[in-house]
Structures are given as C-alpha cells and as structure tokens.
Amino acid sequence: MPGRVEIRNIKKAYGSFLALDDVSLDIAPGEFLTLLGPSGSGKTTLLNVLAGFVRPDSGSITIDGAEFLLLPPHKRNLGMVFQNYALFPHMSVRRNVGYPLRLRGVSGAELDRRVEEALGLVQMAHLADRGVNALSGGQRQRVALARAIVFEPSILLMDEPLSALDKKLREHMQLELKRLHDRLGTTTVYVTHDQREALTLSDRIAVVNGGKIVQLGTPDEIYDRPKNKFVADFIGETRFLPVETSTSGALLYGRPLRTRDDWKDGDSDKPWLVIRPERLRWKGDETETANRIEAEATDVIYQGDSYLITVRMPDGIELDLRRGPDLGGKDLPERGQPIQLWLDREHTILVADKS
Template sequence: MKSLAITIDSVRKTYGTYIALDDVSLDIKAGEFLTLLGPSGSGKTTLLMALAGFVRPDSGKLLLGDQDITRLAPNKRDIGIVFQNYALFPHMNVLANVEYPLVLRKAPRAEVRKRAFEALARVKLEDLSERNIAALSGGQRQRVALARAIVFEPRVMLMDEPLSALDKNLRETMQYEIRRLHDDLGITTIYVTHDQREALIMSDRIVVMNSGRIQQIDTPQRIYNHPSTRFVAEFMGEANIIAPGLVRRIDGVDASPEALMIRAESFHLDAKLAGRDGVALEGTLRAKAFRGENWLLTLVLDGGQEVLVCIPAALASGCAELATGQSMTAFASAAKVHAIPGART
C-alpha cells in the first residue's frame, strides 16, 4: 500500500457572509499523521470534508499526489473515512459492514471475504465477525469503522473526531490503537479533533486553526513549547502570558522587553530547581486547589495580573500549608520561558 502526499492550495470556502476557510494552504507528507486542531468553528472539519469531497471549495486546489481532486466525486478519491458517529449499517453484522466498500467496488466474492477478515484481524475483532452492530460496545464499533475504512487499502485516511463519543479511559486506549494502526499501514492520515492532549499524543505534526485560518503548523513539541501566537499558546494548555517588567531573572535583572509565555507546570517554589539562569515572579496567593497529581495555585502579580502555577504533588509538600493572601515567589528555568513578540497581556 503506497501512501500519497496531499497539497492544499489557497482553498477558500464561504457560506453567505461566513468565511469557513480563508485562503488555506498546506502540504501534507506521504505517510504522515497530521492533526487539524482547533475550537468549534475554526474550519478544521470543513477542510476535512473538502478533502473527502463532501464540501466543494469556492476557490483553490486540492491535490492527491499529482492528481487534482478538487471537483472529483467522493467515491473516486481512494480515501478512507472514519466519521464521528461511525456511520455503520445497523441492519448488517460486523463482517458485512466491513465487506461493504469492497462489494461496492465489485471485488470478487472470495477476495471480499478474505480482505474483510484481514481488516478485522488488524483491529482485533475477527472473533466478532457475526455479531450485530447493536450488540457492540462503543470501542468495538469504533474498531469496526476503522476496519471498514482500511479494507479497500486507501492511500489516505480522514478521521473526523472519531473518539469523541467514548469515555476517557477507552478514548486514551484507542488513541494508541489508531496510531499503531497508522504506523503498521503507513497510510497518510488527517485527523480532526478539538482535544489538545489527543493531538499531542497522536500526531507527527499539528495544524492549529482558528476562524478559518491556520495559526501554526509544527511538531507537537514545538506547538506546545514554542507557540507562535497568543491564541496557540493559550489554546494548547495552561499558558501564562506575562507583561514585560513583571518577570525578572533570579539575579534581579529584567528578563525580557517582550511578553513572555510560561506554562503553569513549568514553575517551581524552590529557586534551586530553576537554576542560575531562571526567572522569578513575585506576588500574592489568591487561591489554591488540590488536583490529585498536582496543586494549582493562583498568584496575583503587581498590577493585578493572575498567573497559574501548577506544582507536581511530589514537589508540593508545603502547598497544603500555604495561606491565601500571603506573599510568595514562583520560579521557572529559562528554557521554559518563551517570548511571543507582539502578544498583548
């Protein structure tokens, strides 16, 4: 099975005065697992549906390898799709659901049965081939949808929030299962989610979208640690954007003339853990909350800005005794401080 690269070239889509996609361009590598991440209305699902052929762009091009698929019918695109609601046929059993794409393509009956069982084996459901869809758990239905999507050996896989209906533990298990399946098959995969943690765990690269535009394209590590905009910084986790002059190096010198991002979990209450080149923030404790694996402290700086400080339980022996209203200092190593030019606090 040979995967394909995808080129999205200046794609625009509007619905009346609403701009769903605003001149979006993106190159996706063959065999890559790329996630489209953003809040509701960001354009991520519209872009996925344009690739699937269910939404026609107003302008721009979509290329699958060297083939222009912008106006090609969905069933001619050689693309596997896993929908949010799985879209399984309730009147068919598991095996018949998985066989269906091959039946549509008029494959020989013996080949249909063989490839369907191979696909079920990949998702560890070969023993449930005769079971009715209604008798399956949510996780099992998800696996059937995956098997149906890969059975005809597509060169591209599109996945639209496929885990959103599952409970937390099953969702986390399926994240690793989908990534394992991707690595085994090498299919170019575009995955849509609004869940930041899911995107970080599963992706080779993440595309953060907002208001129909791409905000940043990068690896999970760089998206999280080196966001290019305030929106990306705050969307990806508990980010503090701190005004110039409020952050000082541990030696007392101003740290930066620009706004700085420091994630909540980057702080320590012990200056030694931040190192000689670390930074310090002084303020007043407004609130604290025990969250099991950590303590979340709200620190108010001079001028009233609030800063979230997350201390791991293993390093938080004194947090329970902290009293609101007391003065305190939080420290972070220089490697965890990221300047965001032009960011406003």
C-alpha cells in the same frame, strides 16, 4: 510511497463568513497530520473539502500529483471515519467492513480474507457476525475504522472519531490508532478540538483558527514554540502575564526577563509571557533576580494527585498553578505567604496577540 497531498489556496465562503481563508498545506506520504482548532475554526470544512462533500470556491488539491478537487467523493479512494461511527445498522459487522470491497468488485474468498484481516487489525474478528447495534461505542469505532482501511485507501480522514467515547477508552483508542498508523503507514488527516489528543497522535499539527492555519509544526514545536497567543492558549493549560518592552529588553513587573528568543521590534510592544505551570521552578537562588516571579499565595488546595495553588501577581492578576506532591508538604506555601517562582530561559516565551 503514495499519499502525498498538496492543498493550495483553498477558499470557501458561506455568505459573508469565510470558512476557509486561503489555506495551503502539504501533507507528506504516511504522515499523521492533525487539524486542531475550536469549533467553527474551519477544520471540519477543510476535511470535507478533502473528502469531496464541500466544493471550495477556489484553490486546488492534488494527491500524488493528480488534481483531486473535481472528483466526486466516491472516486477519491479515501477512508473516512466519523464521530458518530456511521455504521450501517442494517448490515452485520462483516457486511459493513465488506461494503467498500464489494463496491470494488472483490468477492468470495478474497473478500472474506480481507474483511477478516481488517477486523483482526482492530481486534474485532471475534464479533464479525454481530449486528452493529449490539456493539459498544468503542467496538463500533473499531468497526468503522476497519471499514475505512479495508480497501487500502490512499488517505484516511478522521473527523473527531474518539470524541463520543469516555475519557479512559478515548486514551486507550488513541494509543491503538497510533499503533495502527505506525503499522499501516497510511497518510492520515485527523480533525480534533482536543489538544492532548492532537499532541499524542500527530506527526504534525496544523492549528486552525478563523479559517486559517495559524501554526503548523510537530507537537513539541507547537507546544514549546507557540507563534501567538491563540496557539499558546489553545495548547496546554496556559496562563499569560503582561510584559513591558524597553530598550534594554523585556520586563516583567519591572524585573528583567531573559527570553529564549529576542523580542523583535514591531511584533508588538505589549507581548505576553507564556506561563506553562509545569515549566515553573518552585526553588531557585534568591540572588537570581532575572526571570523571577514574586507573588502571593492566595489558596492552596489539595486535589489528590496534585495541589492547586492560586497566586496573585503584584498587579492583582491571579494564576491557578498545579503542582505535583513530589516535594512533600513541607515546601508548600501557605495562604497569604509571598512565594517566588523561576522560569528557565529556554521556557521563557513571549507571544503577541496576533502574529
């Protein structure tokens, strides 16, 4: 299966700003890989290097073993989808989708058939003869997608394609993208700053920050085993509590903390405990002293689908926790009451500021 991408030691500097700092990455054929990071992290630069719009200072990219970096963009056989769709407004939907095929010398019945097929895949066949200005945002992005896949590119690049859509449509389009990827199996590199979108869509996620890939892994690896505070913070609604390390192990406010992985000396003597609110247990055994957090409820706010509960730690740090209404109102803490929370060992993860 074609579509294996090998990115090696790509560097790109703009003046003194290192946009890409020695990035290496292997993408397997058919994989859906997401570059996830905040704005300015270098994820879009990396995508543009792949597309050929940015020439890196050094490094190499091969696709299926062939050097790729010196090819101009139009010889790379990539499908590309932009955030703002970039449809050609002077062409109908059909002509937009046919554009890459006409460039490849496809014409007549073959052209029509393949355009229809691609439009069918994105459920836009019925609007083939519309002008693109008459389409809604979601429809435009479908057309842009059809145009990017119609010539069966070896790789599909997407630069925040759904971020201009409203939340509901975005979530719907995520599912459609996933199904389309399952069906076509085209190697896809997807750029987003939306961590939930990355978790939903990806086979693997590369978390990018400061021009580097800080962690590469499957969505559950990224979520459940963040390598450092940046990754833990960027993915999920994460809170952090300071942890002391001693010869006998980690301590949280003086209580022993049984962690999933041993904290290695030298990582940092000031690790942070990663708190994922949904992993906290609100009920536990009073005699269980390890992994118990004692705090005071300072606010309990009803928000319809959940309660927002603010708790204050012994050292004054406040955490906002969300709690589903599953236990009913009777176990809700009241303001000013002490509460106890437990963390299971497999969810007790320590991270350092930097890895």
